[in-house]
Every structure is written in C-alpha cells, then in structure tokens.
Amino acid sequence: MNRVHVRRPESAIFGCGLAVTLVAAALGLTLLLQSFVSTAGYIFFYIAVVASTWFAGRWPGALAVVLSMLSVAYFFTTPIYSFEVDRQSLPIFIEFAASSAVVGWFSSWRRRAEAELRYARDELQLRVEERTVELKRTNEQLLEEMAERKRAEDAYYEAQGELARMTRMSAMGALAASISHEVNQPLAAVVTNADACMMWLSSEPPNLEEARAAVECIAQQGTRASDVVRHIRAMFTKTAPERATVQINDLIREVGALIEGAALRNQVQVEIELDAELPVTMGDRVQLQQVIVNLMLNGIEAMSEVDDRPRRLVVRSQAQDSDELLVAVRDSGVGIDPKNEKRIFDAFFTTKDQGMGMGLSISNSIIEAHGGRLWANSNSDYGATLQFTLPAEGQSTL
C-alpha cells in the first residue's frame, strides 16, 4: 500500500497558529481564573495541547507542549516570573508531553485510518471508472462485430448470387460453344458445297453430275442445321412436362417465401393479393413455379436502382371470365423502355449487366406451352407489370 502524507505549507501554518492561539487562550484563562479558583491546575493547557495535537498533528502538538511548558514555567511555578523550574513541577511537564504523545498517536492512527479509507474509496471509484470504460469498449466492440457480421453476411449473399450467376454463365458458355459448333459444321459444308457446285458448273464442259451432288448435299446439310436448332429449342422449352392440377395461389405463396430473402436484401416490400375464388389449372408445377420466380426476381431487380420511392412488388391473382386465371406481378422499378417492349421476351435479350436474357424468354415458352399468354405493360406511374393468363382446369391444351 502506497501512502503519502503530503503536509502542505498552509496546514503547517494553520497548525502552528492553532497551537499558539490555543496556548495563549489557555494562558489567559488560567491567569484569569487563578484569582478565583486556587485549585484550577493546568486544565486549559492540557486542553490546548490535546486540541492542537488532535486537530493539527504531532508537530503543532509538540509546539503547544513547548509553549505550555514555557508559560507554566514562567507564570505559575516557583519561582514565578522566571523560566527556572523546581523539581516539584517536573511531573506537570512530563504530563504535557505524555498527553501530547498519546493524543498524537491516536490522531495519527485516526488520520491513517481516514487516509486508508479515502484511498480505498478512491481506489473503488477508479476501479468503477475503469470497469465502465472497459464495458463501454466491449460494447463498442460488440456493435462493431455485429456490423462486421452483417457485412460478411451481405458479402456472403452477394458471393452466393454471383456464384449462381457464374455457374449459369459458364453453363451457358459451354452450351453456346457446343451449339455454335453443331450449327457451324453443316454451315461450313453448305458454303463449301455451294462453292464446289459453282466451280463444277463453270468448268469446261460443266460437270452437271458433280454440281447436282453438291446441291443435294447443301439441302441435306441445311436440314441438319435446322434439326440442330429445333433440338436446342426443344431442350429449352420443355423436358416432358408433368401434367397435374396446380393451385396457382399455393405456388405464389411458396415463391413468396422463397424470395423473401432476396426481397429483404433489396429492401423490397412484397405484397401478395390472392383471389380466394381462383380456379385451379392443369400443368407442370415446377415449370409454373419457375415462371413466378422469374417474374418476381425480375421485378425485384428492376427496382435495385430506385431510391426516391418505395420499392413495392405486388403479386396479384385473379379469376377471369370463368375459364381463365390471371397472375400479375407489378413493380415500381425503372419500367420498360418502349423501344424494347417487343424484344423483352426474345432469348438472350437483356438490359441487365449480369443478365443472360433467358428468364422472360423461358417463362414465355412455358406459359405458351400451357396454353396461356404472357405480356408486359408499363405502369401509368412507375415500373412495369408482367402478367400471364392460364386456362382454368379442363381448358388446358397440354
């Protein structure tokens, strides 16, 4: 324990002053009372010594002792008015010194105890302050960690989205390379045969047999190329669609839950308004779900740049005319450029940086295959509405 008693100069002056004043007062009172009470003794001097020691410390106490001794020696012990002291008076001086020492010991013990108490209190306060700062820091750290975690989560979702896009893109790249090879081979044969045909015709004399063979090959290879194209188309539109009763409202609810995360991340408010009287339809549940996912994600992405108005995606189902149902997906996004209105359902057409231009094209093929219709309108205020119809059960052309 580190105890430092700093005795400031003021307190030393105060101590000496107190000692002098008290001894002077004691002297005055004793002189005054001497005439009335013969047995007054030196009670006031004791008081002065004790009080000086108690209130001002050991050294002022010692000063009071010395002063008291001098006063008593001069005024009260024989011979009077002289500092000479006789033997009988010695115990008085010893009493003064003893009382001062005892009180001084008590006083310093008290002071020490007080100082210790104060120190303990200060220590406690310091600890509390330290702990508070620590807590504050921990709290800040926690907040920071939470923010960091949020950032990491966002980055994770972004990376996940990016990965999905990349996977689609690389799959598309491989597919495109394969398609271009498949189509290019017959085209090369066609061009080469055509040139060979020209040469055989312009030789002297023209070799009609070779020319005919070349033209025949051209026809064959043209058919081969168109077979390839038809095959690709078939691959994209459907793979043996299932035929079952589908409750579109259920699909919308499911998709709404599926895309909740995407909507939250994009701060899009999704509102679903379902017609309780909606008839069921016949079709491929997975394909129709894909269409709804495409339209809703499309709407969410269309609003990614919107900052000056609420991002709202409204999905509505509605019974139409008794033999048809309608699903409309309305966003408050950037809308459709009128010059693109005709092309948005074309394969590979996209206005998005990362888009492939397949979503709406595939959706359109699926809806057509189900005997319905998919179309897009610009809204009167903001954004666009994409909607499709499907035949009610019993009307499907599947």
Added chain:
Amino acid sequence: MKEPDPIVFVVDDDASVRDAVKRLIGSVGLRVETFGSTAEFLSSKRPEAPACLVLDVRLPDVSGLELQRDLAAANFHIPIIFITGHADVPMSVRAMKAGAVGFLTKPFRGQELIDAIQEAIAKDRAAWNERAQMAELRSRFDSLTPREKEVLTLVASGMLNKQIGAELGTSELTVKTHRGRVMEKMGADSLADLVRMAERLSPSGPKYK
C-alpha cells in the same frame, strides 16, 4: 524425270465437311484423299508426289495442332492448311509459328481454300523436286562399287589421277578407267558436274579417306 500429279490430303472428322472439301478440290482437278482421323492419316502411305494437308483443328483423337507437331517430329514435312470451327488468335498464331501455310475459319469460301492449297503445293513442289533429285543421286551413288566410291571421293577432293593412284596403290591408268565408269554411272557430263554431285551427296566433306 516426270513429276507426278500433286495430291491433297484432307483430315476432318465430320463426313459432310470432308466430302464437301473433296468435291471442291476435285473441281480444280487435284487428286484428293480424305481421312476421318489423324490415326487413319498416319497409317496411310507417304506421298510420292508434291502434297499438302488440309487439317481440322478439332479432331476426336489427336488434335490437329498435335498432329502438326508429331509430323514435324517424325521428319514428315508437308505444308498444312488448318480449318477450324472456332479460331482464337493464340491458336492460329501457334499453328502459323509451327509452319502452317494457312488458317481458315469455317465456314470459309471455296476460293480461299483453293488458293491456300495452290500455294502449299507450289511450296511442296520445290521441296519435293529437291527430295526426288537427292533420292535419284543417292541411288546412283549406291550403284558404285566400293573402289569407285573411293575414286569419286578423291576426285571430288581435287586430286589428280596420279595422286589418286599413289593414294590407292594402283596405276594411273586403272584410276582413269574407274573414273570413266564413275562419270558414266553417275550420269555426269563433266568433271565439274561430278564434283557438284559429290558435294550434294556429302555436304560436310569427303566421306572416305
């Protein structure tokens, strides 16, 4: 020596392209042989005429670029024209650096291919003539007796008949007879002609001492 008709080899795994190219090349009166794979081509006989190879880059077994490398390694020098469905620049640069005569992207025009083939054949014709002459010279040289070969080597090194006789330990007359036989067998018109032939046969100097 009469030069045989040039021949064009076509290697493409797609039968329709192969046949079309064959028909096209046939229209300008060139001989054509087609193969569906590099293995098929490699197992065929080497050409006895100026030739060139029309080669698809993308082949099922060994790629065209690998075949080009293998042929060079096997000392089979034949000008190559690459045809490919999807040419990228690095690929064509690699092929041209390795000595390809042309690099055509499908679909190509007939005239482009014909021009490339004519150029390749012209290039191979010079090389082929050189090869044919060397082969002829070599076979004539091989018909000499060992003693005649010795005489040829010493004549080519600039020695006189007398010196050759001393070197071989025979008379000058015998050397003269050998020399006449050598001139006749090698088909040389003059001494200078004979020396030239000897130089072509062993460009690094006399073989026999």
